[in-house]
Amino acid sequence: MTIDPTPQVLSSSLTAAEQATLREISQRVLWLSSAMINEANRGRVNTSGVKVGGHQASSASMIDIMVSLWFHELTQYDRVSVKPHASPALHAINHLLGDLDVKYLTTLREKGGLQSYPSRLKDPDTVDFSTGSVGIGATAALWAAMGHRYVASRFPETPKAGRFISLLGDAELDEGAIWEAVADPAVACLGELLWIVDLNRQSLDRVVPDIQTQRLQGMFEAAGWQVITLKWGSTISALFNRPGGDELRQRLEDMPNEEYQRMLRAPQDEVAARILGSDAPAALSELLAGVTADELAIAIRDLGGHDIGLLTDAYRAVDDTRPTVIFAYTVKGRGLPTEGHPNNHSALITEAQMLELAAASGVDPAQPWEPLPAGPAADLCRARGEVLRRDAITPTPKIKVPAALGRAHRAPISTQAALGRLLTDLTREAPEVAARVVTCAPDVASSTNLGGWINKTGVWSVNDRRDWFADDAERVLKWSEGTDGQHIELGIAEVNLVCLLGELGATWSRWGERLIPIATVYDPFIPRALEPWSYGIYSGGQSIIIGTPSGVTLAPEGGAHQSIYTPSIGLEQPQCIAWEPAFAQDLEWTMLAAMEQVGVEGGTSSYFRLTTRPLPQDLANLPTDATLLERRRKHAVAGGYRLTDHDPATEQVTLVGVGAIMPEVIAAAEALKAQGIVAGVVCLTSPDLVFRSFNRRGSVGSAAAKAGDDIVDVLFPEQHRAPIVTVMDGHPHTLSYLAGVRGDRIKCLGVSDFGQSSNLADAYALHGIDTDAIVDASLGLLGR
Incomplete structure (x- = not known):
């Protein structure tokens, strides 16, 4: 619907005095946000020649919307995502509310100061959502609403939440992530969701030629959203x-x-x-x-987005039984000399214009950060600061994740199937931990072996749904949906999956309720999901993502379902550990170690690369002695272990394998032995952790150096050099760093080209990662 000021409500439900007070605050926010950017660009010495930047115009278009929210509408329970380029306006508001010390107003885009875009973890004031990633930050509030619904349905002591509000620029509606989220069926039930679109009709480079607002409105309406349009103001x-x-x-x-x-x-x-x-x-x-x-x-x-009285009326028209979007027409740069200019996106107003703005704002330019004068505006800022002050979060009592579950892994099994077993074992062996696990999948739960877990725990839904197949005796996968399930199924949209994963992984810090979110996705689609997952980690969401099946090992699926460079992605992703265990016992140990690090202060996310290839478990050669078995576990969770037990001094070549390729590596060692060559076998569970171990060598004060048993030295004793052949079902450069461990000659085998449908043996031979290729590479390094 379109809300227009009719003659009956031209004065709004706000009194003239209330509107005047809010208008005074709005003018001060305009000044502060513009002055922060001006100070960052003109007030600091810049010897690098790199521009500092900022977005005075983008902040200005959103200010009236933000003032109407923070100084009239919000409660301490509401959470707001603010578009990236309005970061200065958010900091200005927080300062007026008493939530940001004046000393920070001169630190925009400076080390230790205010971030260029709102950052939940790096900014010193209250920021509910990091929004530097356009489109992804806007949808974060949506997934946070779903995350809160989940924890509240599972844990009755979860703190109350209010509305989840996203303030987004109209150009963000070009992002596919927006429409993937809007279209998800579960979203239509989220009445606590409110989006406000700053419809200033400008993007970075231009005036948008045809905004087609009616088309956008229709898309939201088709998805079940309430649509409110604020086009014109009362004047x-x-x-x-x-x-x-x-x-x-x-x-x-x-x-x-x-x-x-x-x-x-x-x-x-x-x-x-x-x-x-x-x-x-x-x-x-x-x-x-x-x-x-x-x-x-x-x-x-x-325009409607600048009429504070009309905005507050619109908030009262929101239907709280479904999500709402408000299209608020604005002028980019409203109140600045650059307003409406097609090139105002990053433009700075001149120093002379800053003086004019100071005069219009009632500010002495010699004292740009002076507080509001005593009066209604200052009183309202103080009162609203008290209203919006939040209670401290009480964290979940510490839950200890076991180091092992004790299952004997004897029969051939894939790591993907072992994952399914581990989760069901967890409900029996560690129910307190299992209660905190929530799994997610984009319509691939059964094909990624979550069926047993789902049968035990059920599927979570915003509302209880009738199971029409409950009486079907032939059904293997039970699909009972309700508010007490522990698996969340989304449509085939990996971006939605990992956005939800990030917010489920942040509930420990938002609401004090720890979750251990685990998502399964086909490994080739990890790159598709990477940016929003990385955003979630950056914003403090700790989670576990499982890419399976991986590599070319699922050979019949062909090139479209084969992943090549995902191991490097995992190795390079900050605040994440990448794992690729070969054997079921390795998976159990490493997965439990990963769970221990999720949902806790100082924790980390994990990425597991798994496969559907069943491996003979006796190849793991697990020690029978309890002490040696524990030593193996510690090495596995540190990044890898030696499968061969000969003296490294006798080793002529070292074979290093990862994941599904280990049978070929072990067979190659046996073939070399038959030729009188002693080949050591190293099984890496995490090339990522081994690289970290290598890279921190010599670092003063490193924990590993103090312990004296860094894993890289265990796997590759410095005094026993030997040529290295690395093999993995992924890009060979992933392990090329091992050449620098001891300065050894190295040959890296792996997948560096698209595959095709074939059987497993043909696939490995095609890419040169079969036993013969490993033997040949070893002999080549030895000069034979």
Whole structure:
């Protein structure tokens, strides 16, 4: 629906005094946000020649919306995602609320200061969502709402939450992540969700030619959202109600965006002529003849997103049984000399213009950070600061994840199937831990071996749903949906999956309820999900993502379902450990170690690369002695272990394998032995951790150095050099760093080209990672 100021509500439900107070605060926020950017660019010494930047115009268009929320509407229970380029406005508001010390106002984009874009973990003031990633940050509030619903349904002591609000720029609606999230069926039930679109009709480079708001409105409505449009403010609506007003409105609404923006830049005495054009109706000419140039200039800038009274009325019109989007028309750069200019995105107003803005804001430019003068505005800031102050979060009591579960792994099994067993074992062996696990999948739960877990725990849904197949005796996978399940199934949209994963992984810090979120996705689609998953980690969401099946090992699936460079992605992702265990026991140990690190202060995320290839478990050669078995476990969770037990001093070549390829590596060692060559076998569970071990060598004060048993030295004793052959079902450069461990000659085998459908033996031979290729590479390094 479109909310327009009718004659009956032109004064809004706010009194004139209340609107005047909010307008004074809005003007101060405009000044502070602009001054912060000005200080960052002109007030600090810059010897690098690299611009500091900032977004005065983008902040300005959003300020009235933000002031109407923070100083009138929000409660301490609400959570708000703010568009990236309005970061200075958010910090200015937090300062006025008493949530940000004045010393930070000069530190925008400076080390230890205010971040360029809102950062939940790095900014010193209250930031609910990190939003530097356009589109992803906007949807974060949606997934946080779902995350809160989940923990509240599972744990009754979960703190209360209010609305989950996203303030996004209209250009963000170009992002596919937005529409994947909007279209998910579960979202239509989230009545606590409110999006407000800053419809300033400009992107970074241009005035958007055709914003097609009606099309966007229809897309939201089709997904079950309530749509509210705030197009015009009360001042210009008063003109619309006069004779000729209908014609004025029609002319302005028919005007292309570029023409409207150009009109904003024209001298005031030209505005009427631009509206009239060459063949204006007589009624429109008569109306404009009775309006002064100053009045008309004010009126054409009076859009719904700048009418604070209209905005507060719109919030009361929200239907809390479904999500709502408000399209609030604004002017980019509103209140600044650059308003409406097509190149104002990163433009700085001049120092002379800053002085004019200071005068308009009632600020002494020599004291740019002076507080509001005593009066209603200062009183409201103080009162709202108290209202919005949040209670401290009480964390979940510590839950100890066991180091092992004790299952004997004897029969051939894949790591993917072992994952399913581990999760079901967890419900029996460690129920307190299992209660905190929540699994997610994009419609691939059964094919990634989550079926047993789902049968035990059920599927979580926003609302209870009837299971029409409950009486079907032939059904293997039970699909009982309700608010007490522990698996969340989304559509085939990996971006949605990992966005939800990030918010489930942040519940420990948002609500004090620890979760251990685990998602399964086909490994080739990890790159598709990487950016939003990385965003979630950056924002403090700890989680475990499992890519399976991986590599070319699922040979019949062909090149479309084969992953090549995902091991490098895992190794390079900050605040994440990448794992690729070969055997079921390795998976159990490493997965439990990963779970221990999720949902806790100082924790970390993990990425597991698993496969559907069953491996003979006796190849793991597990020690029978309890002490040696524990030593193996410690090595496995540190990154790898030696499978051969000969003296490394006798070793002529070292074979290093990862994951599914281990049978070929072991067979190659046996083949070399038959030729009188002693080959050591190293099984890496985490090339990532071994690289870290290598890279921190010699680092003063490193924990590993203090312990004296860093894993890289265990696997590759420095005094026993030997050529190295590395083999993995992934890009060979992943392990190339091992050449630097001891300065050994190295040959890296792996997958570096697209595959094709084949059987397993043919696939390994095609990519040169079969036993013969390993033997050949070893002999080559030995000069044979």
